[in-house]
Amino acid sequence: MNSKRINITFVILAAVVMAGVAYGVNYLWDKRFGPTAASAADCTLAQELIDKAQNPPTDTAQAEQWEQQIRQIRYTRLENDGISTEVGRYVHWSMVRATGDPMRPPAGTLEEITELAVGHCEDSGVDLRVPKIVF
Numbered sequence: 001m002n003s004k005r006i007n008i009t010f011v012i013l014a015a016v017v018m019a020g021v022a023y024g025v026n027y028l029w030d031k032r033f034g035p036t037a038a039s040a041a042d043c044t045l046a047q048e049l050i051d052k053a054q055n056p057p058t059d060t061a062q063a064e065q066w067e068q069q070i071r072q073i074r075y076t077r078l079e080n081d082g083i084s085t086e087v088g089r090y091v092h093w094s095m096v097r098a099t100g101d102p103m104r105p106p107a108g109t110l111e112e113i114t115e116l117a118v119g120h121c122e123d124s125g126v127d128l129r130v131p132k133i134v135f
Helices: 002-033 040-052 060-077 081-099 109-121
Strands: none
Touching: 040 060, 040 081, 040 109, 060 081, 081 109
16 A cells, blocks of 8 residues: 555656646747747737728729738838738738638638737737637
8 A cells, every 4th residue: 555655646746747847848938939029119000000900902902002001011110020920911811801812821820820919919018909800
């Protein structure tokens, strides 16, 4: 019976150590490869661009010009490349939906855009709201 208690104690101890290691690895992975921290100014502008993306033109030529204008704002005013990229991806798919283009994003892409955009703004003090794009 004594060896059974030792085995159970060992298993519990090993599980606690493994959980701690997994937590530490996940924390370090997120710090190294996770979303970069965008400023409050970048996140505020990102929200404005996401809001603007709710009503893209339905005409293909106008929509491409509209997307180009937003791209120019992103490239000249957003300092954080990560949030700029996610805003650009969101704007693009919003335009694709509005123009009736048959192209569709790969499964999980729109959720990934939202997750990463929100992650970039997590510590900025700006509560980024990214409406879902439905095809």
